[in-house]
Amino acid sequence: MNTPSPAPGPRDALVVGANRIPFAKAGGCYAQASNSDMLTATLDGLVARHGLAGERLGEVAAGAVLKHSRDFNLTREAVLGSALDPRTPAYDLQQACATGLETVVQVANKIRLGQIDAGIAAGVDTASDAPIALGDGLRRALLDAQHAKTPMARLKALAAIRPGDLAPETPQNAEPRTGLSMGEHMARTAAEWGISREAQDALAAASHQKLAAAYDSGFFDDLVTPFLGLSRDQFLRPDSTPERLAELKVVFGKDGFAGQPGTLTAGNSTPLSDGAAAVLLSSPEWAAEHRLTPLARFVDAEVAAVDYVNGPDGLLTAPVFAVPRMLERQGLSLQDFDFYEIHEAFASTVEVTLAAWEDAEFCRTRLGLDAPLGPIDRSRLNVKGSSLAAGHPFAATGGRIVGTLAKLLHEKGSGRGLISICAAGGQGIVAILEAV
Ligand SMILES: CC(=O)CC(=O)SCCNC(=O)CCNC(=O)[C@H](O)C(C)(C)COP(=O)(O)OP(=O)(O)OC[C@H]1O[C@@H](n2cnc3c(N)ncnc32)[C@H](O)[C@@H]1OP(=O)(O)O
Numbered sequence: 001m002n003t004p005s006p007a008p009g010p011r012d013a014l015v016v017g018a019n020r021i022p023f024a025k026a027g028g029c030y031a032q033a034s035n036s037d038m039l040t041a042t043l044d045g046l047v048a049r050h051g052l053a054g055e056r057l058g059e060v061a062a063g064a065v066l067k068h069s070r071d072f073n074l075t076r077e078a079v080l081g082s083a084l085d086p087r088t089p090a091y092d093l094q095q096a097c098a099t100g101l102e103t104v105v106q107v108a109n110k111i112r113l114g115q116i117d118a119g120i121a122a123g124v125d126t127a128s129d130a131p132i133a134l135g136d137g138l139r140r141a142l143l144d145a146q147h148a149k150t151p152m153a154r155l156k157a158l159a160a161i162r163p164g165d166l167a168p169e170t171p172q173n174a175e176p177r178t179g180l181s182m183g184e185h186m187a188r189t190a191a192e193w194g195i196s197r198e199a200q201d202a203l204a205a206a207s208h209q210k211l212a213a214a215y216d217s218g219f220f221d222d223l224v225t226p227f228l229g230l231s232r233d234q235f236l237r238p239d240s241t242p243e244r245l246a247e248l249k250v251v252f253g254k255d256g257f258a259g260q261p262g263t264l265t266a267g268n269s270t271p272l273s274d275g276a277a278a279v280l281l282s283s284p285e286w287a288a289e290h291r292l293t294p295l296a297r298f299v300d301a302e303v304a305a306v307d308y309v310n311g312p313d314g315l316l317t318a319p320v321f322a323v324p325r326m327l328e329r330q331g332l333s334l335q336d337f338d339f340y341e342i343h344e345a346f347a348s349t350v351e352v353t354l355a356a357w358e359d360a361e362f363c364r365t366r367l368g369l370d371a372p373l374g375p376i377d378r379s380r381l382n383v384k385g386s387s388l389a390a391g392h393p394f395a396a397t398g399g400r401i402v403g404t405l406a407k408l409l410h411e412k413g414s415g416r417g418l419i420s421i422c423a424a425g426g427q428g429i430v431a432i433l434e435a436v
Helices: 035-050 074-081 099-112 138-147 149-157 182-192 197-216 243-244 285-288 318-330 349-358 360-365 395-412
Strands: 015-021 059-061 091-092 118-126 248-252 271-283 296-305 340-344 417-422 425-436
Touching: 015 035, 015 099, 015 285, 015 395, 035 074, 035 118, 035 271, 059 074, 059 099, 059 318, 099 118, 099 271, 099 296, 099 395, 118 182, 118 395, 118 425, 138 149, 182 248, 182 349, 197 243, 197 349, 271 285, 271 395, 285 340, 296 318, 296 395, 318 349, 318 417, 318 425, 340 349, 340 395, 349 417, 395 417, 395 425
Parallel strands: 059 091, 059 118, 340 417
Antiparallel strands: 015 271, 015 296, 118 271, 296 425, 417 425
């Protein structure tokens, strides 16, 4: 009879380091850079900071939401272009804006199970170099021509191309099942929850002030590597005041809802952005062997999805559902956190998330809870700014947030932090990090 193999782990997975390049406006400083350029630069920044040149890691997991077909092996190619040992395996993963954090979950779980000792989780996106595809008619005709066995058959295939087939297909920032952009979805949800323009603009202004102060204090010195002439996020505008933001015109939900004006503007919505972020994770033993100081421990994660097409829940509200499941598993309450990192897809996303957790009726009927999760201490929310000020290259946001929170916990020396990131398709990912 075979003796079962000893089960490996679970052991701790630690965040040992993080790096990102400053995020740029779409069409801005990185307009000529590809996903591959940005991801490779970000990996190399991490490698240089932590002395990992020539190191063979267990794996690198990364992803991009907007990706050219030539980038079918984006992460592996970035590893081959980096200073890491070329024998480091790599793979691509994509879960819309949850991508960056999902790669962290994958790498952390493999470390916990003893399958690998160390790995990098990363994400990259470029709205400047978004893939423009051929329309279906032209693509099919070209493929038919390529597969044709004779010159005549090739000509016949090409002759099928009609002028209308020549129009390119550009990626749409819209949900395929509703045709609405994420901004339009969010505008509707914000109106349903009665989130005021003032509250959104105040949150956006605070994000800019906090991010600027964090840069000024040197907080990002060991988290951000300058790239292509940029040393701070290009979108960061310390002059963003609530008064200034109040002057901006509505861009999503322009017609308003139930007689109330729309509230989402370019100032309280994330900008289309370019950038990359990476996180180094390892076992405690690997960190000690490499004389690296752990910043935080990865504790848990949860992913939820909502039926935003047929059901009552807004497109970007899935984290609202994921958090109570994770809290229950961990025996924690919403108030048991020293830091809250709630991705500012839109200022109203954060406000709706917090309002839902405070709403007794919603918590009872939609989350199945006896009591609401309750309010958080707002002074612990996004304390170093978030996506409204930094920008939001979709797949890079998770790595930015994990790096920021891990460093906050390391500086504090105790406590835990909650991460919440909404994603397209009605999904959301949440996680907990703890100080070590
Ligand atoms: C993807 C997922 O899975 C989940 C998610 O995260 S969902 C969230 C994804 N994000 C989005 O969908 C939003 C995407 N963003 C956009 O489409 C565009 O950035 C936008 C429509 C919001 C704005 O586009 P735009 O109008 O071209 O912006 P932009 O020209 O920079 O700004 C408009 C004006 O506001 C001003 N402005 C913008 N931000 C400002 C600020 N913080 N302070 C002061 N003024 C500001 C600009 O200076 C500009 O003023 P002028 O017209 O006088 O020049």
